[in-house]
Amino acid sequence: MKTAVEIANDVQTGATTAVAQLDAAYVAIEARNAELNVFLHLDKEGARKIAQAIDARVAAGENIGPLAGVPIAIKDNLCQTGIPTTCSSKILEGWKPPYNATVIDRLVAAGAVPVGKTNLDEFAMGSSTENSAFGPTRNPLDPSRVPGGSSGGSAAAVAGDMTSISLGSDTGGSIRQPAAFCGIVGMKPTYGLVSRYGLIAFASSLDQIGPFSKTVMDSAVLLEAIAGHDPLDSTSLPEPSPSLVSHVNDGVAGKRIGLVKELYEGADESVINAVMGAVAALKEAGAQIVELSIPELRLGLSAYYLIAPAEASSNLARFDGVRFGLRVDAEDVTAMMEATRTAGFGAEVKRRIMLGTYALSAGYYDAYYGQALKVRTLTINAFQKAYAQVDMLIGATTPGVAFKFGAKSDPMEMYLNDVFTIPTNLAGDPAVSVSFGKGEENLPIGVQLLGPGRSEASLYAAARVLEIADGRS
Amino acid sequence: MTLPEGWELVVGMEVHTELLTKSKLFCGCENHFGSEPNTNICPICLGLPGSLPVLNKDAVELAMRIGMALNCTIAPSTFHRKNYFYPDQSKDYQISQYDLPINSNGYLNLPDGSQVTIERAHMEEDTGKSTHLGGSGRLAGADRSLVDYNRCGVPLVEIVSGPDIRSSEQARAYASELRGILIATGASDGRLEEGSMRFDANVSVRKTGDPLGTRCEIKNLNSLRSLQRAIDYEAARQVELILDGGTVRQETRHWDEGLGETSTLRVKEDAEDYRYFREPDLTELVPDQPWQDRVRAALPPMPAARRAKLLERIPSATKAQEDAVVVVIDLDLEHFVNAAADGGAEISIAVSRAANELAAGIDTLSNLTTDAFTQTVLMESKGELSATQSKVVLGELLANGGDPKKIAAEKGFEQMSSDSLGATIDELIAKNPDEWQRYKDGDDKLSQFFVGQAMKVTQGKANGKAVIAELQLRK
Numbered sequence: 008m009k010t011a012v013e014i015a016n017d018v019q020t021g022a023t024t025a026v027a028q029l030d031a032a033y034v035a036i037e038a039r040n041a042e043l044n045v046f047l048h049l050d051k052e053g054a055r056k057i058a059q060a061i062d063a064r065v066a067a068g069e070n071i072g073p074l075a076g077v078p079i080a081i082k083d084n085l086c087q088t089g090i091p092t093t094c095s096s097k098i099l100e101g102w103k104p105p106y107n108a109t110v111i112d113r114l115v116a117a118g119a120v121p122v123g124k125t126n127l128d129e130f131a132m133g134s135s136t137e138n139s140a141f142g143p144t145r146n147p148l149d150p151s152r153v154p155g156g157s158s159g160g161s162a163a164a165v166a167g168d169m170t171s172i173s174l175g176s177d178t179g180g181s182i183r184q185p186a187a188f189c190g191i192v193g194m195k196p197t198y199g200l201v202s203r204y205g206l207i208a209f210a211s212s213l214d215q216i217g218p219f220s221k222t223v224m225d226s227a228v229l230l231e232a233i234a235g236h237d238p239l240d241s242t243s244l245p246e247p248s249p250s251l252v253s254h255v256n257d258g259v260a261g262k263r264i265g266l267v268k269e270l271y272e273g274a275d276e277s278v279i280n281a282v283m284g285a286v287a288a289l290k291e292a293g294a295q296i297v298e299l300s301i302p303e304l305r306l307g308l309s310a311y312y313l314i315a316p317a318e319a320s321s322n323l324a325r326f327d328g329v330r331f332g333l334r335v336d337a338e339d340v341t342a343m344m345e346a347t348r349t350a351g352f353g354a355e356v357k358r359r360i361m362l363g364t365y366a367l368s369a370g371y372y373d374a375y376y377g378q379a380l381k382v383r384t385l386t387i388n389a390f391q392k393a394y395a396q397v398d399m400l401i402g403a404t405t406p407g408v409a410f411k412f413g414a415k416s417d418p419m420e421m422y423l424n425d426v427f428t429i430p431t432n433l434a435g436d437p438a439v440s441v442s443f444g445k446g447e448e449n450l451p452i453g454v455q456l457l458g459p460g461r462s463e464a465s466l467y468a469a470a471r472v473l474e475i476a477d478g479r480s
Numbered sequence: 481m482t483l484p485e486g487w488e489l490v491v492g493m494e495v496h497t498e499l500l501t502k503s504k505l506f507c508g509c510e511n512h513f514g515s516e517p518n519t520n521i522c523p524i525c526l527g528l529p530g531s532l533p534v535l536n537k538d539a540v541e542l543a544m545r546i547g548m549a550l551n552c553t554i555a556p557s558t559f560h561r562k563n564y565f566y567p568d569q570s571k572d573y574q575i576s577q578y579d580l581p582i583n584s585n586g587y588l589n590l591p592d593g594s595q596v597t598i599e600r601a602h603m604e605e606d607t608g609k610s611t612h613l614g615g616s617g618r619l620a621g622a623d624r625s626l627v628d629y630n631r632c633g634v635p636l637v638e639i640v641s642g643p644d645i646r647s648s649e650q651a652r653a654y655a656s657e658l659r660g661i662l663i664a665t666g667a668s669d670g671r672l673e674e675g676s677m678r679f680d681a682n683v684s685v686r687k688t689g690d691p692l693g694t695r696c697e698i699k700n701l702n703s704l705r706s707l708q709r710a711i712d713y714e715a716a717r718q719v720e721l722i723l724d725g726g727t728v729r730q731e732t733r734h735w736d737e738g739l740g741e742t743s744t745l746r747v748k749e750d751a752e753d754y755r756y757f758r759e760p761d762l763t764e765l766v767p768d769q770p771w772q773d774r775v776r777a778a779l780p781p782m783p784a785a786r787r788a789k790l791l792e793r794i795p796s797a798t799k800a801q802e803d804a805v806v807v808v809i810d811l812d813l814e815h816f817v818n819a820a821a822d823g824g825a826e827i828s829i830a831v832s833r834a835a836n837e838l839a840a841g842i843d844t845l846s847n848l849t850t851d852a853f854t855q856t857v858l859m860e861s862k863g864e865l866s867a868t869q870s871k872v873v874l875g876e877l878l879a880n881g882g883d884p885k886k887i888a889a890e891k892g893f894e895q896m897s898s899d900s901l902g903a904t905i906d907e908l909i910a911k912n913p914d915e916w917q918r919y920k921d922g923d924d925k926l927s928q929f930f931v932g933q934a935m936k937v938t939q940g941k942a943n944g945k946a947v948i949a950e951l952q953l954r955k
Contacts, residue, residue, distance in 0.1 A: 086530040099529070106523050108530060207529040212760035240532050241762050318760055321561050324572030325527045329627070340567050340625045367563070367755035376757065 008035075008168040011077045011225040015118065018076030021065060025058035025076030025120060032078035032122050036169045043145045045163045047083050048091050049123035054078070057120050073228050073252075075118035080164035080173035083124035084131055085216070086205040087111050094207050095139035096129045098351025099332045108205020109240070110174060110216055110233045117232035122170060125160025129353045130323065131181055131209040133157050134424045135415065138355045143412060148190060148450065152409040155185030158219070162189040165219045172229050173219045178209050179311050180404075180428025182217045183440035187453020188409035190442040192226045192470065193219050195428075197460045198435030199244040201230070202237030208322040210315035211242075213432040222479070223441065223471040227251040230463065244461075254464035255471050260293030262469070263397040269304040270402020270427050270455065277446035278403045285443045285454040286401060288476035289469060297397050303382075303389035307430035310382035312422060313366045314433070317376050319356075320363030326351065358418065386433045394459040399469060403427050404440040404453030427455060437463050441470040443477045484723075488688045489715045491645035492695075493596075494680040495658055496638050497668045498606065499542045505605045505635035506533030506575065513674050517628035525633035527570035532761050535559075539635035540582070543603045544767055544775045545665040546637050547583030549782050550598045556766045557582040557602070559759040564752050567619075568608035568627050576604035578756050582765065588641075588661070589784060590653050591806045597642035608632035637667065643682065643692060648711035652704050655679055660783040660810055672703050679707050683714045684728070693718070694728040698742055700735045710735040714742050783809045790814050793827050801828060804835035813838050819850035825857040829870075833857055837871055841878035848877050856884040868940040869893040893941065901934075901942060905950040908933050920955055927951055 009017070017023040033051065040046050061076050081087065084094045086104035088111075093099045114121060128138035136144040136159025146154040147167030154163040158175030162185035165173050175182040177195035186193025194217045201216045208214060218229035228251075235248030264286075271282045290296050328334035328347030335346035352360070366375035393400060405424060415421040431438040437460070440453040454473060456466045483489055501511050507524035523531040547554050560578035581602030588596050609631055614623030639658065645651045659677060662668035669676055679701040684693035698714055701707045718728050733742040767775075781789070786809045791797055797805070808814055813834045820830035833853075838845065856877065860870035865888060876887050908930055909916045919926035927948050934942040 084530075092529070094529075102529075104523075104528065104530065106528075106531075204532050205530040208761075210760075239534060241534050242760070317757060321563050321573050321755070321757070324563060324565065325529070325570065327565060327567070327572055329567045330526055330570065331528065339622055340619055341565070344565055344567075364755065367757055369753045369755075372755075372757075 008171060008221070010222050011074060011171040011220065012222075012228060014077045014171060015071075015073060015075040018061065018065060018118075019071055023076075025061040025065075026055065028076050029054055029058045029078055029120055029122065032170055035167075036122070036164075039147065039167055039169070042150060043147055043163055043167055044142050045125055045144055045160045045167060045169060046080070046123045047093060047095065047126050047141055047160070050087070050090050050121065053090070054120050054122050057115060061118060061120070072116065072118035072232070074114065074172075074232055077119050077172065078122045078170045079114060079119045080123060080125050080161055080170045081111070081121050082127055082158050082161045082173070082175045084127060084176060084207040084209075085110060085174060086207065087121060087124070090124065092124065092207070093141070094130045095127045095141055096351065096353065096356070097140045097333060098326045098347070102332045104205070106205065109202035109237045111205065113233045114174075119172075119232070125158075125164055125173065127160055128157035129356050130207070130319070131157040131176055131178055131214075132319070132355050132359055134180070134184055134421055135410070135412075136160065136185075137412065138353060140353055146188060146409050149409065149448070152411050152450070153188065155188035155405075155409065157181040157185075159185050161219050162186055162191060162193065165189070165191050165221060171221065172225055174216060174229075174233075175219055176206055176209075176214055176216050177428075177432065178213045178215075178315060179432050180425040182219065183404050183428050183438060183453065183455060184424065186219060186440040187404035187442070187451065190451030191219055191221055192223055192439065192441050192474075193217065193453075194226050194230055194439045194463065194466070195431060195437060196230060196234065196463055197244070197437045199242050200234045200249075200437070200461070200463070202240040202243050204237055204239040208318075210318040211322060212318060213311075213315055215432075223467055223474050224252070224255050226439070227255050227467045249461060249464060251464050251467055255467050257464070257468040258292055259289050259469050259472050262294045262399065262465070263297055264289055264294045264469070265297045265299040265393055265397035265400045267304070267393075267400050267402050268298070268300045269302065270400065270457075274403045274406040274427075275408070275446060277444070278405070278407060278452050281444035281446070281452040282401065282403050282454055285473050285476075288473055289401070291476070292472045294469070299393060299397070299400070301389050301393055303385045304430045306382045307386055307433055308422065308426050310379040310386070311425070311429045311433060312362070313375050313379035314383060316359040316363030317366045317379075318363065320360045320367065323352075323356065323360055355418070383433045386430055387435075390430070390434045390436060390459070399456055399458040399462065399465060402455050402457070404455040408446040408448075408450035408452060431457050436460055437466055439463075439466045439470050441473050443473050483685065483715060483719055486688055487719055488686055489646055489648070489711070490643050490684045490686060490692055490695075491648075491651050491711060492643040492682040493641045493645065493651060493654060494638060494682070495655065496636050496678045496680075497546075497662050498676040499539050499635040499637060499667055500669055501536055501538045501542065501635055503536060503538075504633040505536050505539050505603070506633055509633065511634050512630070513676070515630050517630060520630045521632070525570060526629055527572075533575060533759075535762060535765065536635060539603065540765065540767070541775050542635075542665065542667040543582050543601070543637050544772065545779055546601050546639070546662065546667050547586065548776055548779055549661045549665050550583065550586040550588055550601060550639070552583035552586030552598060552601060554583060554767050554772055555580070556764055558764055559603075559762045560756045561759050563755045566607070566610075567625060568610040568629070568632065570608065570629060570632050574605060574607065575759050575762070577602035582767065588654065588657060590650065590657050591784075591787065591802075592650075592653060594650060596644045596654050599640045599642055601637055601639040604636050604638060606631050606634040606636050643684075648708040648715070651681060651711050652708045655704055655707055656810065657783065663812075664780055664782050666780070675702065678702060681707060681711055681714075683711055683718070685715055685718045685722070694730050696728065696730065696742070697732045698735050699732060699745065706735060706737050709740060710742060713740065717742065786814060790817065790831075793818075793821055794831065801831060804831045807835040807839055811839055811842055816848075816850050816853045820854040820857040823854040823858055824861070825854060826861040829860055830857045833860075833870065833874060837874040838878070841875065844878050847879065847881040848874075852877050852882070852884050859884065859888065863943040863946050865893055866935070866940055866943045868935065901946055902950055904934055904937060904942070905930070905947065905954065908937070909954065919951065
């Protein structure tokens with residue numbers, strides 16, 4: 008399959024058309040979607056109109072943009088005007104947003120063609136896409152295994168050669184973990200770099216939209232297209248989109264990279280071996296490796312599972328049957344809200360709403376939510392201290408390779424899968440997962456590179472070094 | 481109203497005011513009362529999934545104006561979410577300031593010289609409006625519930641006073657003064673009947689010198705009169721309860737204007753846990769010094785300053801005149817008074833006519849020009865019109881407009897000649913020899929007796945001052 012950069016170049020030069028690329032994407036999707044359950048909704052008509060308009064503009068000699076005619080898959084927690092947006096929840100079944108998420112507008116402005124909405128764990132709560140109300144997505148590399156989550160559908164779309172790029176969202180690892188399980192590149196940008204307007208919130212202070220792709224370059228192109236200040240999101244950083252593409256091949260010569268014990272200890276041996284292999288490759292490319300211990304990172308998981316559910320309990324209150332989505336009628340409004348929420352939310356969503364409600368309740372706030380905020384501050388400070396010594400950090404993305412369906416039926420075991428990815432979200436910093444080496448049954452392993460706020464360009468440069476070292480030029 | 485000897489009333493007020501912004505607090509929807517239901521709405525104020533709030537800078541400036549007018553400290557502040565399920569609260573949480581309000585630690589001086597502390601004046605968003613059909617008219621048991629989201633997201637400032645108020649009259653004066661300030665700052669239109677200002681009163685009683693008693697919060701007070709009546713009722717209820725050996729329960733009470741009484745709405749034990757936490761969709765609000773300076777520089781004079789300025793023109797003003805000045809400023813009539821005084825009329829007459837006749841005709845004030853007011857008061861000052869005649873002319877001007885001189889002529893209010901007035905006075909002296917003797921002996925009060933008699937026989941045409949002058953000529 009061609010990369011996004013190659014497709015855009017071919018469309019812009021007339022070597023192919025946006026419509027031809029779109030048709031090819033739908034052929035690829037339909038070949039495997041029944042088996043893999045990647046897409047919940049395909050917008051064939053709308054996508055065709057966008058593609059036709061691009062072809063007309065190309066014919067008129069216009070310069071379309073960096074993603075000219077590139078089909079892209081969209082995680083189904085991003086709003087797109089008139090397109091069903093479900094968050095893989097029954098509570099939103101049939102709802103069509105009357106507006107576009109800012110990222111959708113920016114994608115279309117860059118020439119991309121959104122082809123449809125991908126499956127996820129309900130409201131992005133999960134690490135396997137098993138929590139979707141519309142059935143799990145299967146890993147294209149081994150359909151007996153999960154693709155990771157919560158952005159499992161978007162990762163599978165790319166790994167399954169349906170689209171070259173896709174968008175996901177990452178609250179505690181929901182882009183990086185499925186990228187690792189599917190053997191592709193997944194970037195969780197700096198908090199505020201990409202507008203959250205139109206992203207249906209899970210945990211507002213942690214959520215961030217980011218790209219999936221096969222190559223580091225495609226990731227940089229896509230992130231550059233969607234990043235930059237948005238007046239509709241108050242937490243959006245004030246600066247315009249950073250220059251990323253021009254730094255992808257900068258290399259790591261002279262960079263100081265911290266190998267963090269807490270970001271690989273306890274992982275499978277094959278994963279640790281992959282991290283060590285990546286460290287050797289970076290050293291070979293001229294980086295200086297510093298071994299570090301950041302004990303505070305071990306507290307991240309506990310803090311996350313209080314902060315994220317607390318925010319979720321409030322964010323998900325609006326799904327009450329009054330204005331949109333599912334409504335289960337009952338004798339009065341209060342009873343209707345209860346009946347609607349009881350019928351509309353799945354078990355994991357209910358579990359987190361209850362956890363969060365409890366953590367914020369009078370008498371428990373200080374012991375739980377308040378304490379978690381303090382741990383979050385500790386995490387931020389610990390990262391800052393580390394970044395005073397080194398330019399970036401390296402570790403594993405996940406403790407193991409993609410697991411089989413039902414392998415982690417205990418919620419705590421599932422939560423532990425996010426142990427390496429969560430600290431970055433607490434700090435609001437960027438991190439990228441890049442495929443490096445193979446584990447059991449030849450399944451891919453993700454190596455994670457973490458940096459301080461707005462260091463995406465450096466992270467991409469290091470990820471590119473690993474991509475080449477792993478045999479993908 | 482007064483409580484039994486040895487008892488003291490303690491009131492703290494919470495006043496909600498809608499801000500007069502063009503758009504809502506967190507979105508661009510029009511902030512307008514009276515539109516067709518659900519026409520001023522968008523994904524943000526409807527709380528549609530994925531929408532995010534963006535703070536309205538104009539609302540912040542109006543909130544700062546209120547804080548400045550109430551002598552508050554303006555400080556960096558944050559927003560929280562107050563979580564509760566209710567259909568007219570579109571997100572099922574309200575965005576409100578909580579532990580770090582924009583304005584705190586201020587005070588308000590009342591016209592009677594008393595001072596009420598202002599604990600805080602914070603920003604929050606209003607809810608929509610629910611209508612429950614069938615049942616008791618409340619949500620529980622209603623056949624149908626309708627919601628209008630036009631008001632959802634309208635900016636509010638909640639002004640919380642200290643428990644400093646000691647009478648229902650003072651509570652009323654506080655609410656009235658606050659209303660004047662909110663109008664003067666441009667923050668509010670002060671329209672109580674449209675709900676743009678809403679009062680809650682925390683009422684408790686205690687034996688003088690005792691610690692604060694248990695308070696009840698009275699809601700649904702939408703006029704100054706309701707406020708005063710409700711406090712009187714509630715204070716009497718609490719004293720009676722305690723005297724009967726009972727104890728006051730902390731609760732929220734509803735004021736029924738028709739019945740003239742308060743009743744339990746909910747008790748403290750039922751109070752909801754709102755699970756407040758920092759609103760993650762908004763950043764810290766930092767009103768830096770240059771911004772504060774710009775807002776302060778644009779702040780118009782407040783009622784107290786305007787009263788002081790007007791009173792400067794009335795040397796050794798009486799208590800009645802001071803009260804009249806309060807009314808004049810309250811009703812925004814000082815330009816009439818100033819114009820009349822600048823035009824050579826007596827300011828004490830101008831103040832009195834403004835505080836009485838113009839106040840009574842405030843609904844048709846647009847018919848009256850400052851020039852017509854000036855001419856009328858000037859004629860009265862010169863003795864060309866009696867007070868009674870002047871009031872009639874103003875009444876006509878307020879009703880239909882026109883030229884005061886023409887109106888006076890048409891009504892036959894031409895000045896009585898001093899000859900005919902003299903003849904009238906001579907007759908009155910002849911008819912009332914005892915009163916005349918006492919007046920001559922130095923009892924000045926009797927002058928008013930003769931003025932009254934002169935008015936009676938001339939059917940109001942006599943000028944009081946001219947009557948006194950004639951009396952003195954004959955002394």
